[in-house]
Amino acid sequence: MSGARLSRGTGATNVATGLPVLDHLLAALARAGRFDLTLEIAPDDPEAEVDGAGSALGRALVPLLADGTIGEAVVPVDEALAMVVLERSSRPLVASNVDLTGVGGIGSDLATRFLHAVSDAAGLTLHVRLLEGEDTDHVLEAIFKALGLALARAAQDGSTDTEEP
Helix, strand or coil: CCEEEEEECCCCEEEECCCHHHHHHHHHHHHHHCEEEEEECCCCCHHHHHHHHHHHHHHHHHHHCCCCCEEEEEEEECCEEEEEEEEECCCCEEEECCCCCCHHHCCCCHHHHHHHHHHHHHCEEEEEEEEECCCHHHHHHHHHHHHHHHHHHHCCCCCCCEEEC
């Protein structure tokens, strides 16, 4: 099975991307946004696993977000402070002042690839700003938590469970 199931809930997760740090970050996103998330990706090389996880999450988000909805959040994790602002639109875009190359031990630009895959699959204009922070693990966790909270704020009222193959 590869795919994602997402619903408004308590932040419960069952995530298996093949990358433990990404699993941790997705759990932080789900807890911050109070989404119940099940996400499993077939084993592959890290780039394919990240692309698959981002695309699956993005597709699962589509039914929860009405066109034109906007969400924003500013979240601290220790010394790091991240802001995410998003809009569900027909113009997927990631604009960021953060160099995520090699951040958090996931190598190359995998964090950036993940954000682009989510943005493309969900149709999100996504702005990511790091306001403070030096510890790379804290920076990543602040970004993912801010993304989760911004998505929750943008989520449609009365949304139902979603599943994507």
